[in-house]
Amino acid sequence: MLLLPLLVKLPAYSPTWQALNDTAHSVLFLLLCIGFAAFYKLPGQHIITTRSWQLLWAALLSGGVGIEVLQSFIGRSASVYDVFLDSIGIGVGSLLYCAWQQKRASLAAIACALMMFAFINPLWVSYHSHLLHKQLPIVCNFDGPCPWALGFNQGRFKTLKPHMPKNSLWPNNNSEFGLLNYPAAPYPGIGIQNAFASWAGYKELCAELYWPYLFDSQIGIHIHDANFPHKSDKFDSTAALKPGANTVCISLEVVAKNVDLTAAKTLIYYKPAPKDAGELYLDNIRLR
Structure with a gap:
């Protein structure tokens, strides 16, 4: 007993x-x-x-x-x-x-x-989950609650406020945003875990990213639900990054083929095996 x-x-x-x-x-x-x-x-x-x-x-x-x-x-x-x-x-x-x-x-x-x-x-x-549920369709915009946003796989993450000098590198963004400093390592990124209410009923997951370099690159996106890793309920994809501001959206209809959207658990934005250290900015992760 x-x-x-x-x-x-x-x-x-x-x-x-x-x-x-x-x-x-x-x-x-x-x-x-x-x-x-x-x-x-x-x-x-x-x-x-x-x-x-x-x-x-x-x-x-x-x-x-x-x-x-x-x-x-x-x-x-x-x-x-x-x-x-x-x-x-x-x-x-x-x-x-x-x-x-x-x-x-x-x-x-x-x-x-x-x-x-x-x-x-x-x-x-429970308190923070309630706040996160109330702010939907915003998942994390760094101005409000985003308690589970952390560096992932050697990526170092912090939030920058509008008055900080770094903000001058993202023109026309006057809000707080996330800064990812990443090393030359496999898949460093920003992981947002245990932060989601149901995504059912939404069509897209979008985020604003600022790429501060003069060459094209890629951003990786990983999503898994509460059944992972006991089942392979995960979604992985990459999107192109152009110099400057980017809006990156993925279809939740495609995500739903592999992930239970009523039990989404983890969202990770990462750099796919960068050869050199660098940084990128992330803001306004939202459903629509």
Whole structure:
């Protein structure tokens, strides 16, 4: 029964559900802590100085770290945040066990307050997802919420404000925009993850890009949905870049052949294997 959470996976078709999946770490280790404490009839008082409790905490934490190390060998990166969630679950489980043994409601209240730390990230994600849903058909224009825009595959990303000197390199753009500094590496870019409401009902995904060089180039576009990488639900394409301002649009009808538009998860704009380091500017990613 205590291992039941290992068999349960929430339907992570939204950033909020994905964050709640991570929070399940705390719930699992809470149940494990209470279960082992009850099974071995550990004392409900002076637990910090009790050796049996210390051994239980060490065993559970070692198990949490071991799970993360194991995941790093099977394709998922180890997460210090997941170990932090494990620790919260262990602490809450210990307090609830003591509250039960001592019949003290105050300990239970402290445990509930501590458990709220495990839900900070889902609440933050839910709030920003709400803001992103409200701003549709804009996906990201860098003037409003775009919390999941990050550098991808060695690409370095930052937002430039209108008054910054760099803005003079994009004439007639008086708003904030994204700057991608990329090295000579495979597919460096800007990745926007876990940021989308349903794209169903829209016909195109468009973005404004400024190419500050005097020669033609290309921009790569990658989209995948919540089923990726368990299924090959992804879309990849390239578009031409001319010197100066470019409007790059792709047909969502074509994207829908490979990607579930109701569960779009990740959008990446990248340079296809550039031979030299450089930079480009990105703004006004929108659906229409």
